[in-house]
Amino acid sequence: MLVDATAIPAQLRGVGRYLDNLLPALVAAGADVVALAQARDRQHFAELGIDCLPGVSVPAGRLGRLAWEQYGLPGVAARAGADLLHSPHYTSPLRWTGPLAVTVHDATFFSNPEWHTRAKGPFFRAATRLAARRADVCIVPAQATADELHSRLGLDPDRVQVAHLGVDTGLFRPPDDAARARARAAAGLEPDEEFVAFLGTLEPRKNVPALIRGWVAACATLQAGRRPPALVLAGGAGWDRELEAAVAAVPAGLRLLRPGYLPLADLPGLLGAAAVVAYPSLGEGFGLPVLEAMACGAAVLTTRRLALPEVGGEAVAYAEPTDDSIADALGWLLSDPQLREQLGQAGLARAARFSWAACAEAHLRGYEHALRRSRQEGRR
Incomplete structure (x- = not known):
């Protein structure tokens, strides 16, 4: 099986985090996996125990990579004797006629195009339509995404494989004091400062301006004399046009910190040390930060939009x-340490149900379906 890992961005997120965890789990399950990777990523995959196809040169830049995917990848896959090609990020080569699996991470390009840039939305809508038409199996991270693809594109449920993402509990676990201290320092927090944490790209769907306004309102309701908790917005800068206005309106005396990307090793300390991890997204294909925060023993606040309830269940x-609902919920959680402790314990128990091993097994079922469908249609 050949996995096209050339779409991984330089900063490890999204599809990069997905493949970093999935590919070793596939190998551990006995799958014969070879990755196609850009030169900068080959050593990284070698350290994960993943073989990369040698002698493959992928052009730099997004347009160059996409052109190579269409015109170079099919020949590379054929010469390598790939019995199946997995394209893990919406797009796939039109000239490949063998068994094909495509991961579709969410359907919000159709349901909520306003959450995406003008260039990105039409491109990924077209890519998803092609995947729905050409792929032998579409792999999705949640049933909510499968339902959206069926309702919006008419995709046959028999051609969809749900594979809930997992969590690396060797990394994401309740942090010790040293990990908490490192994360606090990396985020710019004082040693014992209480804080609310958000982790994710600062893009419209994450609903961060509403979180900021809700946090400000919640702080105003806290017991007199209590120091208001800081708000830490960790993650990459996005294109949310309301964000800067919301930040500018934060009253003096409240601390809002924007540390940007934090090293992966610091994330458990940040999530586990937070009084509340707030992720009030307007909708997600899965919501990995919610799962990772639960695995760190955090009290999590999120929404019931799209796949988020599949992840959080009754443990968040x-x-x-x-603004008002976020303010009420934050105020309630910040004023009740016992409830936060109960949610943290419930989150730990629920997070244990999500493993990358189970995710890999679901992928293998999808691959088997793709191979069967290809044989039935007389393709190789």
């Missing part, structure tokens, strides 16, 4: 994605 607190 929910709010509507509005």
Whole structure:
């Protein structure tokens, strides 16, 4: 099986985190996996125990890579004797006629195009339509995404494989004092400062301006004399046009910190040390930060939009994605340490149900379906 890992961005997120965890789990399950990777990523995959196809040169830049995917990848896969090609990020080569699996991470390009840039939305809508038409199996991270693809594109449920993502509990686990201290320092927090944490790209769907306004309102309701918790917005800069206005309106005396990307090793300390991890997204294809925060023993606040309830179940607190609802929920959680402790314990138990081994097994079922369908249609 050949996995096209050339779409991984330089900063490890999204598809990069997905493949970093999935590919070793596939190998551990006995799958014969070879990755196609850009030169900068080959050593990284070697350290993960993943073989990379040698002698493959992929052009730099997004347009160059996409052109290579269409015109170079099919020949490379054929010469390598690949019995199946897995394209893990929406797009796939039109000239490949063998068994094909494509991962579709969410369907919000159709349901909520306003969450995406003008260039990105039309491109990924076209890529998803092609995947729905050509792929032998579409792999999705949640049933909510499968339902959206069926309702919006008419994709036959028999051609969809749900594979819930997993969590690396060797990394994401309740942190010790040293890990908490390192994460606090990396985020710019004082040693004992209480804080609310958000982790994710600062893009419109994450609903961060509403979180900021809700946090400000919640701080105003806290017991007199209590120092208001800081708000830490960790993650990459996005294109949310409301964000800067919301930041500028934060009253003096409240601390809002934007440390940007934090090293992966610091994330458990940040999530586990937070009084509340708030992720009031308008909708996700899965919501990995929610799962990782639960695995760190955090009290999590999120919404019931799209796949988020599949992840959080009854182990997290929910709010509507509005300023007032977020404010009420945050105020409630910040004033009740016992409830936060209960949610943290419930989150640990629920997170244990999500493993990369189970995710890999679901992928293998999808690959088997793709191979069967290809044989039935007389393709190789």
